[in-house]
Amino acid sequence: MEIPFEILIFKTDIKTEAHKHSIGLVLDAVADIRRWTVDCEDCDCVLRIETTQLISTQIQELVSNAGFICEELTH
Amino acid sequence: MRTRDENKEIQVQQKAIELIVAHGLEGFSMQKLAKAAEVSPATLYIYYKDKEDLITSIGLIIGKKFSESVLKDFHADLPFAEGLRIQWRNRAQYAIENRLESEFYEQIRSSSFKEKIMENFVEDFKISMGMFVKNAIRRGELTPMPIEVFWSIAYAPLYNLIRFHHEGRSIGGQPFKISNDIIEQTLALTIKALTPS
Numbered sequence: 388m389e390i391p392f393e394i395l396i397f398k399t400d401i402k403t404e405a406h407k408h409s410i411g412l413v414l415d416a417v418a419d420i421r422r423w424t425v426d427c428e429d430c431d432c433v434l435r436i437e438t439t440q441l442i443s444t445q446i447q448e449l450v451s452n453a454g455f456i457c458e459e460l461t462h
Numbered sequence: 463m464r465t466r467d468e469n470k471e472i473q474v475q476q477k478a479i480e481l482i483v484a485h486g487l488e489g490f491s492m493q494k495l496a497k498a499a500e501v502s503p504a505t506l507y508i509y510y511k512d513k514e515d516l517i518t519s520i521g522l523i524i525g526k527k528f529s530e531s532v533l534k535d536f537h538a539d540l541p542f543a544e545g546l547r548i549q550w551r552n553r554a555q556y557a558i559e560n561r562l563e564s565e566f567y568e569q570i571r572s573s574s575f576k577e578k579i580m581e582n583f584v585e586d587f588k589i590s591m592g593m594f595v596k597n598a599i600r601r602g603e604l605t606p607m608p609i610e611v612f613w614s615i616a617y618a619p620l621y622n623l624i625r626f627h628h629e630g631r632s633i634g635g636q637p638f639k640i641s642n643d644i645i646e647q648t649l650a651l652t653i654k655a656l657t658p659s
Contacts, residue, residue: 396504426512429492435507460504 392421392439395446398431400456410434413453417441431460471509474499475520483565487517487573514575521570521579524563529587531556538593542603543653545594550620550649554640557624605658615655619648 401410407425414423419440426433434457436446443459450457477499482490492513496503510516532552536545557564570579595612598604626632627640 394508396507424511426492426507428513429503431493431503433492433503433507433512435511460502460507462502462505462508 390439392437395436395438395441395443396460397434397436397443397446397450398456398458398460399425399434399450401425401432401434401450402427406455410450410453410455413449417449433460470501470505474501474506474509475523478516478520479524479562479566482517482569483562487569487575490517492516517570517575518578520566521575522582524567524570525579526583527560527563528556528567529583533587533590536590536594538590538597540594542594542598542601542657545598546616546653546656547649549617550645553617553620554624554645557621558627558640561628602658604656612656615652619652620645623648 401407404427407427410425411423414420414436419438421437421439423437424435426435434446434450438446447457447459474495478490478495481495481498490513492506492510493503495516496506499506506516510519532549534548534552536548536552538545540548570576595604599606623640623644626638630637630639632638
């Protein structure tokens, strides 16, 4: 059975492949992140995180520490 | 907990199809879709990771529906005239009942999404169509010819009638509505053209 996960959505400034690569080094190292993607084509450079454990502020902290803007987008 | 809402997802897909048919793939963006579907961009990203993911998902749903509709009551062993009649009926029904979807599908077919979408369901469809033609040639019911020639004669006339129907007018602006009689008359000529004399 698949472990339930939550989807968190953020507005970022992860605009290029190089940015994506550098944030990837951070996010890939976190075991509780099941899957992540960034839509660099979108004006909000939306970061989408599937996580089993983490909450929004923890992601924001990880991404900000890596030098990017990261604001949660709400519905 | 954020969960997927199926109704909302269908609503978003419908809006995406409308936007893409009206303005093309180039002018389409997640932000425009969010606005048109009256949802927040964040909601779209719950369902899809980006624009490509969204277009591919919709393409797969439509492709599957198209292929199931066209293959309904059809099998590759049918006599040629009967099989082609079923194909015409199914294709006309699908295109008329699902005009937007079929226009969306046409756009995808000529885009870079083609391979990603087609490879997933088109194999059975292609095999069935290919066998149908082979069997008909083997039984002497169909003249052998290149596939492009076959398609241009076997199906293009029907799609042209459908185009006239959707536009509501034909040559010279005459009002036009497709009917069974018109389809049967065109089909009879098509079969005549394809059958060895």
